[in-house]
Every structure is written in C-alpha cells, then in structure tokens.
Amino acid sequence: MEKSLKKRGYCHVFGDRFSLDEGIMPFKFAIERVTDPKKLIPHLFKSTDPDFPGKVKPGDFVIGGQDFACGKPHVQGFIAMAALNLGVICQSMPYKAMRRAVSVGLPLLTGCNPGADFLQNGDEIEVDFATGEARNLTRGTSTRLPSMSPILRDIVVNGGMNGALAAWLKDHPEQAAVEPVALSDSSGAVPVSFVPARKS
C-alpha cells in the first residue's frame, strides 16, 4: 500500500564520510544500548555542533554527503532523528546504516547531490519523498531528487519495522496470538518430529 510522505523544514548540512559514532551520536550510548529517544535527543550531533540540540526543530532535514552515517551501524542516532521527525538527504549511505535508519522509521533519500546552488545550511525546503520533488522555500527554487522506494516509504510511514509488523498483523489476523506459548525451564520437553534431509 502506497502512502504519501512529504516534509517541510530547515536544512542542517554536514559533509562527506560523516561518522555515526563520532559525529552523530556518542558511541557510549550504543555500548549502553540506550534506546529512549528522550535520553538520546540532547546529544544528537552535539559533538559536531554543540548548538544543534538547541536549534533543531521537528521536521528539519539533515543533509549528508557521501557515506553519510558511516562506521558501525549503531541505531541510536537514527532513533533520535526519527523521534524528532527529521529527514535525511544524502549522496550515499552504507547499506547497513540505511537498513537501521529505515527500521526505526527515518525517512531518507539517497543518491542525492543537490549541491550548494540548490540548498545551503539554514534554508527551508519542502520535499516529497514519493516523487523526489524538492522546493527551496528560502530561495524560491526547485529541483528533482531521486525518490524513495515505495516499499521503504511504506515501512517509514508505519513508524519503522515494528510498526510495519503491527500493520501486517492487523491485515493478517490469522497469525495473531490466541494463547501465547509459555517457555520455561520447568515445563518439560515437548517432542518435535525431526525431519532430516534425505541424502541422495
């Protein structure tokens, strides 16, 4: 099912090879497995721009260059960005990082090189992720960026992987739990027929 995904906000421009752990969210939150957005948001991009947490507004855009969010694909930075309802526009992103971003519902456009002649830090833009149409409201210009796959858009508008799975279950009630399976260490083994692969 295809849903629209349009956003409007201000641009925060970052460069090439922008590291997740060093530039976006301190590594310590990954080690501590912090997933609460409230704890993560005050640290988002702070190591790069100490003023970022104070000036970012919900709906804003993070503009990356090549290899945006490189390094180990820790999810904490993406959780904070998704919770702030940010969007990402970048030239490229490591595949695993892109998967993590989509899995927490962060809208993104990759393969984009809008260039300084279209947008600069602080510009207000409006982007339709379905078509790639982008308007710079500050400068009164427009351009066409590569669109976001409808498959990924659908996951993002559902809020990420868990949201998409909840939506799937709603559409497929036959897979829903009637009685949950109780797993414990005292319930005894339940035999399962073993089906070995046959050798030719």
Added chain:
Amino acid sequence: MPGTEASHENMPMTAVQKFLARACGRDRVEIGEVVYPKPELVIIHDGYVETVHGELAALGYARVRDPKRVVFVTDHEVAYTTQRAVERGRNIRKIAKAWEIGRLFDVGRGGHGHIFPMEAGLVRPGMFLFAYDMHCSNFGAIGALAIGVGAEVSSVLATGSLWTQVPETVRVELTGALPSGAHPRDVGFLLCGGFANGRWNVSHDNRIIEFCGSGLEAFSLASRVALCNSLTEIGVANVLFGSPPPGIDSSGAPDFISDLGAPSAGNIVVDLSTMVPQVALPGGPDLAADLASVEGRHIDHAFIGACGSGMYEDFADAARFVKNRRIADGVRMFIGPGTNEVARRLADDGITQMFVEAGAMVLPPGCGPCAGGIIAPLGPGEVSISTAATNHSGRFGSVDGQCYLGSPLTVAASAVAGCMADPRKFMSP
C-alpha cells in the same frame, strides 16, 4: 504493489539480479531497486530462536507466515555446557512445535548450519534464501544466494519476505595457481584487507563479490567456501561465482550465473601464484598481514573449524602438518568438523586419528569457540590462531585474549611449532 516494468528488457543481468527477479516472480529487477523477494528457505540458528520468538510474541504473533520453509539449525551451543543451554534446547523444540516449523536440526543432527545444508541437498544451486546469520554467504559456494538479515529475520518470519536492495557486483578474476602452502583463506584475508584499505579504489559495501577466472577452476567446494566466508565480515552483500560449483550437479538448476557483459561496479585481478600465507590480526578479518610479520609469536590456543574452514578438505589438508608430530606443549588445539558427515569421513579415513595422536582435541560439529567461546574458550592474555569466521575482541570468550586468523595449514603448523609458523617450512621439499 506490482513491480516496475523492466526498462532494459534485453540488457545482460548479473547473477544477483537473476536470483532476486526469480524470487520476486519477475523477469528482471534493476540494480538499486528495492524489492520483496520470497525465499525458498529461512534458516535460523539456536542462538536466536528464543529471541525472535519473544519479539514476535510481544507484537502479538502466534504464527509465522510460511513455517514449512523455516529451518532451525543447532550449531552455536551443541554440547550443552550449562543448564541454561539445556533449557534453551527445550524451548527451541517447543517453539518449533508451536510454529509448526518445517525442519528442526537439533543437537547432534546435521552440524553447522552454514555447511551441512549443502552436503544434505537442502540448499541447492540457484536457490534464494534468507538466514539470520551473515555467514550463510557460504552457500554462494554452491551457487545459492543466501542473505543474512540479522534481527530483521523477524520480518521474514512474520511476512514471508524482507525488503532488499538489488546490489551491484564487483568481479574478482583469479589467475594462476596457488603455490604450495598458500590457501584460499589466505586469498580471502588478502582481499578483506585490500577492500578495507581501498587498495583497488572499489567499494565493497553491499556489493556482490563475484569470483571468476582460470584460477578458480582448481578450487574445490571447500575452497569456494573459504572465499565466501572470509569476505563476509567486511560488509559485502554476498559472494558468488562465475562458474558452476565443482562436484555438484547443477544441470537442472535455474540460471545462477551472470550474463556475459553484465554490469560491473569494479574489476579486480588477483594473481594466485603470488600468494603467501596471511593472517588477520586481532580485531577483524580486514586487518590482514603477511604471516611473516607475526612469525614466531607465542600461541596458547589453536582451532581448525567453524563455518569458513569446517569441510573435509580443510582437515585433510591440515592433517599432513600434524601427522607423526606433536602439538607443542602448552598449546591446546581443537578441531571442529563442520558437520556430522565431515566428522564421519575424517574418522573413516584416519584423519581424526592423526590429530588425536598429535594431541589435538575433537569438538562436536558446529561453530566451536567461534560462537563466543562457549566451548574451548580463550583466556585473558592468551593468544589464539584459528580459522574462525572472525576475530573481534571477545569472540572466543575473553575480551583480553588475542585472536589471530590463519588458514587451516597455518593453524596446524603453528600448533605444532607452538608459535605462529609458516606452513611452507613444514613441508617436505
């Protein structure tokens, strides 16, 4: 929604395009396109079954979409060494029953889930599958495409698929022949280091690495597995080959070879005749170095096995370095045949005996210490050389232990020497 109509109907396709197009029920898919391929199998190992069950139960799921395609394998904790492991095994059997899973390969059945499905005919040339564990890329050796999806396997179980972006393909042409004492794992380490260092100025991120060339002709299935396994950790999408698998009848299989002139995101040539033994320094397979740079360094622990070097040939080739020799005092050496069938053949052919007589210990088929050091672990301050899949800190248990990787030949020679040793120096002229 229906797939986008092909805009380049007659353009040559890469192997991965063919696999994914077939799995989407289409004639072709385009590189970079995001698709929902349907797998023929979904493989999950014993270390993750409880977790994914818990995650789906928390979302309200009682049934997986296509249980008959799901395979549970047991390779991470085979010989239960804790009460928790006993409990885990019991829970896995319960989950398999509740979910009506197609196949459960329980403890002592099959062996390593990245190897036995090939020898058992469960994974076949031309097949597309998803798996929890990234080292399912081994199946590239047999001409199958298996995508390791990690925690996202919950989506595969729930919905029967998972979004996948059709990757680009980088070709690696092998020329010449490996000199004696060099091994396909050495080629794998060299490539890991080269890609990570930008030696060829070719990105490997989510690229299919496709081997081809005259040098590939001499590679056995086990050699192909070694290439697949070594490269997986650095973030490639998968490893495939430009020719059918050796020793496997793939005549009736669907097309799994790239077309002539299919798009390529890079071409690399490796002259096998120049290969010298390599190691991966502690930290990751990308930290490749010539063995000569660490030769003579003391070792406490040696291990041949795990998914990259657990096939018959790996042990048979290594055995000649321990035959009629003794493992050095103070070194504990383990061999872990990849599968029950490999273990049987090694025993039948007297190869196990060569290792045992030298003072090595035999582990049950499975991951061995490579699964976090559950069995045969490394202690703080100790040094290991092994054929494990990877060597990040703590991989063998202690975060203060140092794990080096080498070929089965290098590991065997080192175990006998008591230090990192060049296998070429242990060979008869």
